[in-house]
Amino acid sequence: MSAVDSVPTTAPKKSAAKVDPNTQPRSVRRRNAALGLLAWIIGILFALPILWMILTSFHSEGDAATNPPSLTAPLTLDSYREFFGAGGGASPWFALANSLTASLVSTALVLVLALPAAFALSIRPVRKWTDVMFFFLSTKMLPIVAGILPIYLFAKNTGMLDNIWLLVILYTSMNLPIAVWMMQSFLAEVPTALIEAAQIDGARLPVILARVIAPIAAPGIAATALICFIFSWNEMLFARVLTGVVAQTAPVFLTGFITSQGLFLAKVCAASLVISLPVLAAGFAAQDKLVQGLSLGAVK
Template identity: 80%
Template sequence: MTTAAHPTRHQLPPAARKAKRRSAALGLLAWAAGISFCLPALWMLLTSFHSEADAATNPPSLAASLTLDGYREFFGGGGGPTPWPPLINSLSASVFSTVLVLVLALPAAYALSIRRVRKWTDVMFFFLSTKMLPVVAGLLPVYLFAKNTGMLDNVWLLVLLYTSMNLPIAVWMMQSFLSDVPVSIIEAAQVDGARLPTVLARVVAPVAGPGIAATALICFIFSWNELLFARVLTGVVAQTAPVYLTGFVTSQGLFLAQLCAASVVVSLPVLAAGYAAQDKLVQGLSLGAVK
């Protein structure tokens, strides 16, 4: 008995060869696009290890000697201010606001997806409409409110602001995630006597865990990166990390190496959170994509 030989590359039909070349070209294009997106971050990382003199050269030198002076200056090694209070303020505002967003968004998404209220589409549009107002348009009223209530330069004001800013997008995301939760398991829990808080905490949250993790990560990133409100409403006590970064651009010049070192350090919490939750993030963002 003889077996037919597998067709070689030259024996493939013309359509198959064309599709293979197209796939290879698309793969190379995807790699080129990915590398181009990473180049600015890689350049910032390399510049952070250069001295100020080497970082300021034009064109910049790739072969310049490496040093940790930028990181030492950032962490106050040269007698300058320490970055720990702004970093702690950013972490506190981001974490507490994210927790509040999840606590408020989970029952709201439950009411809009599983136990739908009347005219729930109008409610969803109302949530979305709150994101249509330019942020700068609400800056003056918020500033006057903070001034009259004595909450200027207070990290808890940022917690409330970040919660209100991230709540609409969190409700929208979690509504789509909770729509995929089987109603039968919720009804079974209710038959066993579980009340709504128990259903949300012990039935809905574990099933929609990837979606909740994706929502939490996105809210954390938005809170950590927010600059406008933090720049206007904080001073010294509640100064956040993005506001602290703007202090490296002074009338004396731009300290590029130190600024790059500070940007790398400030970016690490977001990168670490994204790396730790990457599996949950992919699962959460892909929920509902395949029925």
């Protein structure tokens, strides 16, 4: 073998050198430190009201109403006991169950309806699909308060006032445009070669959606589901106007602590914390899917 033949045709790749922060210019290090400190300050400012609400919920009504508020006031669970009906008040379990039912069922319906629509607008685009997307967006331009009167009259004439299934229908229609917009961008990232291969194997559209597209777009679907669940859980205007006792949701139940006798601040903070826990738990459980789904398609 000649010496030329023994020479490798490609040179070995050099590993990327890591930048030592200590070798950076002092001005760059100062700027990075200032930006880091600013980020911490902004984060603390955003978290401070939540931390204050948690602390206030463990105070008595007298200590919670002091001005200025006391940080060293004794802690108690009286507000939580009264919220859960231990003091003879109304129990929140029925309202929490209504919110959970309306949020879960409407979110499931939104996903079932939005997935085929997003498929048609991204992978198999229809003619003038941009006009269709604008139509979906235009349905969110009308404020809810502008349409609450005809919806109330319709519910009254059809006997659907104080009915949880009316809220399911309204929450589904409210979140469907957002879900279509989000999932259209997610499904646009699905390789069309996989869909064509499934079609060659004889798979029909329902099978393709369930076994090919859904696993690939799972992060985007999870992010869409979580956002729709949060919007449905936090919605109060429809629930306040269209429900009474039977279909009362958790946000409406929360307003019951604001009475003519005054604002029960400790009870409101305790109730707000308990009502926020399902959303926080869902976001914490799906945080990896949420981040992955919201960053899908971003420029890297």
